[in-house]
Amino acid sequence: MHGGGMDLRVPHHENERAQSEGLTNKPFVKYWMHNNMLQFGNQKMSKSLGNVRTTRAFLAEYHPEILKYLMLSGHYRSILDFSTTSIDNVIAGLARFYSAMAWADHLADSKQVAPAAFVKILQTADQGIEVALDDDFNTPEAFARMFEVVRQFNMQARTPKQSPEKQGLAVAFQAWMKKWGEPMSLFQEPAGDFLRFLDDMLLKKKDLIREDIDKMVSERSEARLSRNFTRADELRAQLTALGISVHDTPMGSDWEVTK
DSSP: OEEEEGGGIIIIIHHHHHHHHHHHSSOSOSOEEEEOOEEETTEEOOTTTTOOOOHHHHHHHSOHHHHHHHHHHSOTTSOEEOOHHHHHHHHHHHHHHHHHHHHHHHHOOTTSOOOHHHHHHHHHHHHHHHHHHHTTOOHHHHHHHHHHHHHHHHHHHOSSSOOHHHHHHHHHHHHHHHHHHHHHTOSOSOHHHHHHHHHHHHHHHHTOOHHHHHHHHHHHHHHHHTTOHHHHHHHHHHHHHTTEEEEEETTEEEEEEOO
């Protein structure tokens, strides 16, 4: 297998093949994987344009998980856009995966067994992902199959009332996410810690302080308990204006930066 940019096919890779096969009289490689170009917005990333962004610079601002997901979210032969919109979409996608994983961590009980119907959903997704990856390494389609599993998990498990079936379902979902995340080098981070990292990163960009948000959410919870719903609604509106989503659960109120 040989990789490289599409711009290297001619003459670099043609010459490389000719030289190697001329010397050895054997096929050079079995598979060529030519990736497309990187760009910012509608501009190709190049030294001449002065818009080159190094991996080191990207990782100084973002988590490695974001870079890895961004690289795999598009087909390797498609143009990869490093625009702010693309990165925001990647963060939203990762948050959706990790939010489900965090709920599974909260719910899972290894003594319980997943319902047969959910196991069937996982098996069907397995087949779809294998077909996608065998089809010229179609990672976007693989992610689409994974998102469908997340959707099914959320529908069946993210309800206030727990049950042994949901606890077993969470165990199966945890193992399935780890299984498919490993070859992609994704979804191996502790879910709660990673979600907190995303929130802290976005809070910094918004010039907001976590302790201030905690205080507002706590004040809103107290207003709800005292049945001062007017004040509670005012605080929710203020939080929404700041880009903060509040979730009321049987365990209390929680929040995250809207993604």
